[in-house]
Amino acid sequence: MVLRKFIDIDEAKCDGCGNCVVACAEGALRIIDGKARVIKEQFCDGLGACIGECPKDALKIVTRDVARFDETAVEKHLKENRKVCPGTAVHEFRDTPVVPQTPVDAAACPSQLRQWPVQLHLVSPAAGYFQGANLLIAADCCAFSYGNFHRDFVKDRAVVIACPKLDDTEGYIEKLVNIIKEGNVSSITVVIMQVPCCRGLARIAQEALKRANRPIPYSEKIISIKGEVSG
CATH class of the missing domain: 3.30.70.20 (Alpha-Beta Plaits)
Incomplete structure (x- = not known):
């Protein structure tokens, strides 16, 4: 010592x-x-x-x-x-299961998705659903980690998802620039996981917004591996 x-x-x-x-x-x-x-x-x-x-x-x-x-x-x-x-890193959750507290919580949550495809490398910047849309840019894992993802994030938004770790992200910035410009996007919400590699998606979105040179509302939300939201 x-x-x-x-x-x-x-x-x-x-x-x-x-x-x-x-x-x-x-x-x-x-x-x-x-x-x-x-x-x-x-x-x-x-x-x-x-x-x-x-x-x-x-x-x-x-x-x-x-x-x-x-x-x-x-x-x-x-x-x-x-x-x-x-x-x-491996995590295993053995917490007490969440029990719905109200009939609303217990009811089936309908999908709020209003488009297809959703993968960033598949969508077309010219797609009609981007026109004037509030754009959600989400990491692939988010919807699996947060139970109310559709209700809180997908609803009333055009959606693109990507994984900055596994995807070939070359060209993602330019595609987002085109979506923002051609779609005259109204706002951007980025939702990522609370793991280091996921920050890359936020940086891609920030750079795209900078290059698009459009002063629109931008926000970020971070989801922990246990489904807690911050930001």
């Missing part, structure tokens, strides 16, 4: 977004039970490269008596885990 600089995580502030996990070049951090945690003390170099990536100000550098930084162990760790994406 040695007295040295080390990352301190305020769990009360941490929302489990995973930005710090991606920023940590040594792979010292991991999302466990919805919170960022140091998996091994010797993996943290104490330089704090992750701090600036935290949107909740949950990280700080402190001086603490911990294991010495082990560069050899870090190299071995990175080699063994280089193909692992924090967004694909």
Whole structure:
């Protein structure tokens, strides 16, 4: 053990977004039970490269008596885990099932989708359903993670979905620019998952809106892997 600089995580502030996990070049951090945690003390170099990536100000550098930084162990760790994406970490939910509280909640929720196709790489920017529409740009996984997705997001919107991790996203920005311009889109709502790789879809949407040069309302919503909405 040695007295040295080390990352301190305020769990009360941490929302489990995973930005710090991606920023940590040594792979010292991991999302466990919805919170960022140091998996091994010797993996943290104490330089704090992750701090600036935290949107909740949950990280700080402190001086603490911990294991010495082990560069050899870090190299071995990175080699063994280089193909692992924090967004694909395994989570299993065993919470008490949600019981509908009212007859309305218990009733079947009809689909609010008013178009086809919905995949961004398949839709045509000239499609009539984009004309003057409130546009929803959603990550593929969102509808599976949030039970009221149709009611709260799909209703009264034109929809495009995409996955910034698995899709070939080349051309997505230009396609969205064309949708925004040709469709004279009225507003944009982006809904993504609370995993690091999903931020790419928000960046694509933001860049498209910038290039389209249209001052229309823009908002983002983030859905946690347990179906909680923020933003």
